[in-house]
Amino acid sequence: MDLAALLLALLIEQAHAMPANNPVWASFRGWSAWFAKNFNAGAQSHGRLAWVLYVSGVGIAVTLIWWGATKLHPALGFAVNVIALLFTMGFRRFSHAFTLIEDAVREGDADAAYKVMAQWRAEQDRPLDVPTLPLHRSAAMAIEDGLVASHRSVFGVMFWFAVLPGPVGAVLYRLTDHIARHWSRPHVGGDRPEDLRFSDFARQAFEVIDWVPARLSALGFAIVGNFEDAMHLWRNRALRFGDDTRALLVAAGAGALGVEIGPPGKADSGLDWSGSEAGAAAMRSAAGLAWRTAILWLTIIAVWTVAQLFS
Structure with a gap:
């Protein structure tokens, strides 16, 4: 059932992507802002309490909805899985911006590439702090953000959907990612630098939650790309x-x-490494890398599912 829900959600998402401003995520953003406004008193412990209350509340609610639907009929439980994945997983939630930047880079339009990059970064709660960008930097940043987004919007969701029962893993993974980014914005956490201590626990928690799936995604990039160079940079990334x-x-x-x-x-x-300058061709290669990685992990999940059926 897990594999079927993943495949169906990906197919539906390719045909009709869920809008970024949909009511579900608008409510999550509203609740995130409410917790930041009402719990932030300048201490890390306040952020920890807000995170636990918010995440556990959503987790319990999602689990109860899925459990109740499954008890009524397995098909309803399956439908809840698919709907939850449609709100949490998919390439098309960021591919439109990526494609616009690729087109601008191909046409040599640095201003257009910058404008789309700035808007995309703002949507990620990571606003640009420079007034302009050369074309190769816009392309490089788009590739960087695209690979990270493919992990956090697809591969990380797949991992936690497979690990936890029902859709709770997928929902909580995307929620903790959102909280870590949203509470780290100064205008959300507070106007003073020390107010950002409120988001410390959220950032640390997401690093822990993302530790295993991030390494699986990085391994996937290496397997379907240049394995030797990928592992070399992995080992020496801190430099x-x-x-x-x-x-x-x-x-x-x-x-x-x-x-x-x-x-x-x-x-x-x-x-001891240098790569080629980023451009439109490299952006196309990055899109292919993300899709090959998705196919790799879907194949692994399929093999694991079949093995479970015959074990």
Whole structure:
């Protein structure tokens, strides 16, 4: 049932993507803002309490809805799984922006590429802090964000959907990602730098939750791309990319594609690697890498499902 729900949700999403401003996610954003406004008193413990109450409340509600639907009829439980996946998983929630940037890069329109990149970053709660970008940097940032989005909108959701019962894993994974980003914005957490301590626990919790699926996604990039370079950058990512899960995905993606993405390279970084400059062709290759990784993990889930049936 899990595999069938995943496949059906992906097919429906390709035909008709769920709008980013749909009522469900609008309500989640509203509740995130409410918790930040009413629980943030400048201490990390307040953020921990708000996170636990918010995440556990949503988790219990989703579990009860799925359990009740399944008790009424297994088909209803399956339908709840598919609906939850439609709201949490899919390539098309970010592919439109990626394609617009690719088109602008191909046409040599730096202003158009920057405008779309700025809007996309704002939607990710990661606003750009530069007034303009050269074409190759817009392309590089689009590839970087596209690979991370493919993980967080598809592969990470798939992992937690397979691990936890019903749709609760998929919903909680996407919710914790959203909370970590949303509460880290200064205008949400507070106007003072110390107010961002409220989001410390949310960021740390998501790093823990994303630890295993991020490494599986990075491994997938390596398997379907340039394995040797991907693993080299994975092992040495702290020299240039950083040491969190996002840095891991960007490093593995850069090596798999052989393209310069992430922070601009420095001659004294100590990292013995250089890739080609990002452009429209590299963006097309990145899209192919994401799809090949999706097919790889769907195949693995299918094999695991069949093995479970005959065990």
